[in-house]
Amino acid sequence: MTPLDGALWLIRHGFAVFPCDHPETPRCTGLHKTCDGSRGKHPAVAFTRGWTLNERKVRETFARGLRNPAVAVGACCGPAGERLLVVDSDRPGAIEDVAGAGGERWQATMRVRTAKGHHDYLWAPATLKLGNGLGSLQGQFDGDVRAGNAYVIGPGALHATGVVYELEDPERPPAMVPAWLLRALLRKPQRPVRTTPYPRPVSRSLAGLVKFVADSRQGERNSRLFWAACRAAEAAVEDAPAVLLDAAVHAGLTEAEARSTITSAFRTVGVSA
Numbered sequence: 001m002t003p004l005d006g007a008l009w010l011i012r013h014g015f016a017v018f019p020c021d022h023p024e025t026p027r028c029t030g031l032h033k034t035c036d037g038s039r040g041k042h043p044a045v046a047f048t049r050g051w052t053l054n055e056r057k058v059r060e061t062f063a064r065g066l067r068n069p070a071v072a073v074g075a076c077c078g079p080a081g082e083r084l085l086v087v088d089s090d091r092p093g094a095i096e097d098v099a100g101a102g103g104e105r106w107q108a109t110m111r112v113r114t115a116k117g118h119h120d121y122l123w124a125p126a127t128l129k130l131g132n133g134l135g136s137l138q139g140q141f142d143g144d145v146r147a148g149n150a151y152v153i154g155p156g157a158l159h160a161t162g163v164v165y166e167l168e169d170p171e172r173p174p175a176m177v178p179a180w181l182l183r184a185l186l187r188k189p190q191r192p193v194r195t196t197p198y199p200r201p202v203s204r205s206l207a208g209l210v211k212f213v214a215d216s217r218q219g220e221r222n223s224r225l226f227w228a229a230c231r232a233a234e235a236a237v238e239d240a241p242a243v244l245l246d247a248a249v250h251a252g253l254t255e256a257e258a259r260s261t262i263t264s265a266f267r268t269v270g271v272s273a
């Protein structure tokens with residue numbers, strides 16, 4: 001497959017194409033001012049605007065001089081308006097290993113073999129904002145994910161090592177991004193640790209608060225519930241609203257009263273119940 005063959009295949013399958021440097025031209029044809037020397041990978045046009053789906057334009061561009069075809073990821077649309085996401089494995093089997101570690105199987109999808117590994121093309125729901133972040137796969141996946149304002153080198157391109165990027169199966173279209181991968185990509189790399197300005201005393205455990213509420217007498221029930229709910233909110237005790245509600249009703253408050261007191265306590269502390 002030549003660069004022109006690759007570019008034509010891409011536009012015929014709906015992928016937005018633009019030209020990149022080709023390692024056999026005497027100098028890098030990238031748009032940049034200074035080249036970092038990774039030949040064959042630098043966009044020769046401003047790719048977010050300079051991509052095309054037009055055959056005549058592709059033929060002109062790739063006949064003018066040696067260029068590698070590349071795909072403007074954010075400009076590609078799936079059959080139902082989906083957005084393109086490319087999983088770039090830096091070694092063969094890298095994404096299969098990540099899937100396997102999570103008890104999943106990596107499904108076959110459109111794949112381009114690269115110099116080091118492979119690019120898997122997938123469709124992601126258009127409603128999700130995905131970028132180039134790895135989410136919770138950070139540090140677990142030997143590769144990158146390309147979505148949104150990004151590009152990948154396409155089939156038919158020549159890598160500086162002499163490897164030609166090749167479609168594994170030209171008949172296979174992109175699959176949908178599996179749910180487990182979407183979840184992983186949308187997750188933060190590391191959960192921020194909740195910092196409290198004081199150590200969480202044992203008396204603020206939910207059991208203690210429940211007892212405090214359940215033991216209250218008429219006339220102090222509301223104020224004790226309010227105090228307990230504030231402490232639970234501050235300490236971010238899981239399930240506290242529901243459990244305190246039960247305790248308060250047990251102590252004789254109506255459910256409506258108790259619910260409103262708990263909501264107001266959580267609002268006072270600045271969290272939602």
Ligand SMILES: [Zn+2]
Nearest residue numbers: 028030035042
């Ligand atoms: Zn360059």
